Amino acid sequence: MEETTTYLLLGGGPASVWAAQAIRERDKEGSMTIVTNEAHPPYDKPPLSKKYIAEDGVPTDDAYSKFDSFYPDNGIALRTRSAAVGIDRGRRTVTLENGDTLCYEKLLLALGAEPRTLDIPGSSLPGIFTLRTIENAQAIAAAARNSRRAVLVGAGYLNMEVASGLLQRGLDVTIVEQGSGPWARLASPTLARFLADAYTARGAKFLFGQSVIAFEGEGRVESVSTTGGSRLPADMVVVAVGAALRTELARDAGLEVDPREGVVVDEYLQTSDPSIWAAGDIACFNDIAIGRRWHVEHHLNAKWQSRAVGAIMAGERKPYNQVPYLFSDFLDLHMVLRGDPVGSHAAQTRVLGDLARGEFVELYAADNGVLKMGLAISHDESRLDPISDKLEELVRARALAAEVTESSLGV
Incomplete structure (x- = not known):
């Protein structure tokens, strides 16, 4: 079967649906189709590592990006359980796994990433999980209800959120991390110690500087062996060691793809083909705000980029220009990060506020003292929005980190 649509949006995350909304706000008539290989309409990922893990009975549709009525109300055709397997740029068609062909005028690639294993x-033993989908989160929560000991492989922000939920359920949690501390890509040694201490106080155990070399068990995972010689009893395991960008469609179609950073786009999120755009995790974009070409794997980046690209696809000509924003919620704490997440690679770091109480901002600067990134942590989530706005302003202004004061940030 062959269909024709003005706007074809590939992907089941927030990027496709927010792009659709931005398009429809500007183009009331153009036909539009969203294609996702999942059984659900597009949904947000942040709840999956938070309340879906920590709580029982979370409705499946709680993570949905929009109410079901959004699609018919806006004249959007939604095709679930439909995997795109090929793009013919010459004919401007996308072939689906079932053999259907979709003809497009404008195509958005918002395919996201998949967990590394x-x-x-x-x-392959049962009881070992990765986290990317609603079904993954539900399976982890179900396993947690019948488990006493969990081993988590990787201490990035995703698994640290999972650890928080499992600790809330009362599990004995051990985290194995090959780096020297949690959030290895984002955190200074000072912040890493703060995080490790906060989790240790809640009962978590860490093995830093070690990798997992084997999972053992008869019919199901029962233990985890590490390079340090430890053999950790485990009723369940969650592996979060990064993600692989879903760039195969773009690469096979002959679009320019950076092997590390994703589908190459310009400041208008347009690929090397003028009828194809990319947004979200897979977009390797020229970040005007911080002067760097890269990709960002985070919810707000996907949302902001998709709203920008939807407007661009509908005819606006405004470059994407947002200071990166990452957030996390764990234990009884909340975090926001604004700027270039240089983490442990920063030349200079400086803490403002009260580190011991968990009410502080850490500033990360380059060799010349210019602020590259600010990371704020608080028990009170409402305190973080004004701090975030101020950090954005300072990063854009290329402010000197040494001149930033507690009073100016409201810490």
Whole structure:
């Protein structure tokens, strides 16, 4: 079967649906189709590592980006359980796994990423999980209800949120991280110690500087072996060791793809083909705000980029220009990060506020003292919005980190 649509949006995350909304706000008539290989309409990822893990009975549709009525009300055709397998740029068509062909005028690639797995003995044993989908989150929560001991592989912000939920459920949690501390890509040694201490106080255990070399068990995972010689009893395991960008469609179609950073786009999020755009995790974009070409794997980036690209696809000509914003919620704490997440690679760091109480901002600066990134943590989420706005202003202004004061940030 062959169909024709003005706007074809590929992807089941927030990027496709927010792009659709931005398009419809500007183009009331153009036909539009969203294609996702999942059984659900597009949904947000942040709840999956938070309340879906920590709480029982969270409705499946709680993570949905829009109410079901959004699609018919806005004249959007939604095709679920439909995997795109090929793009013919010459004919401007996308072929689906079932053989259907969709003809487009304008195409958005918002395909996201998929979890990396460990190619080690025992990695296929039941009881070992990754987290990317609603079904993944529900499976982890179901396993947690019948488990006492959990081993988490990786201490990035995703698994630290999972650890928080499992600790809330009362599980014995051990986290194995090959780096020297949590949030290795984002955190200074000072912040890493703060995080480790906060989790240790809640009962978590850490093995830093070690990797997992095998999973063992008869019919189900029962233990985890590490390079340090530890053998950790485990009723369940969650692996979060990064993600692989879903760039195969773009690469096979002959679009320019950076092997590390994703589908190459310009400041208008347009690919090397003028009828194709990319947004969200897979977009390797020229970040005007911080002067860097890269990709960002985070919810707000996907939302902001998709709203921008939807407007662009509908005819506006305004470059994407947002200071990166990452957030996390864990234990009884909340975090926002604004700027270039240089983390442990920053030349200079400086803490403002009260680190011991968990009410502080850490500033990260380059060799010349210019602020690259600010990371704020608080028990009170409402305090973070004004701090975030101020950090954005300072990053854009290329402010000197040494001149930033507690009073100016409201810490």
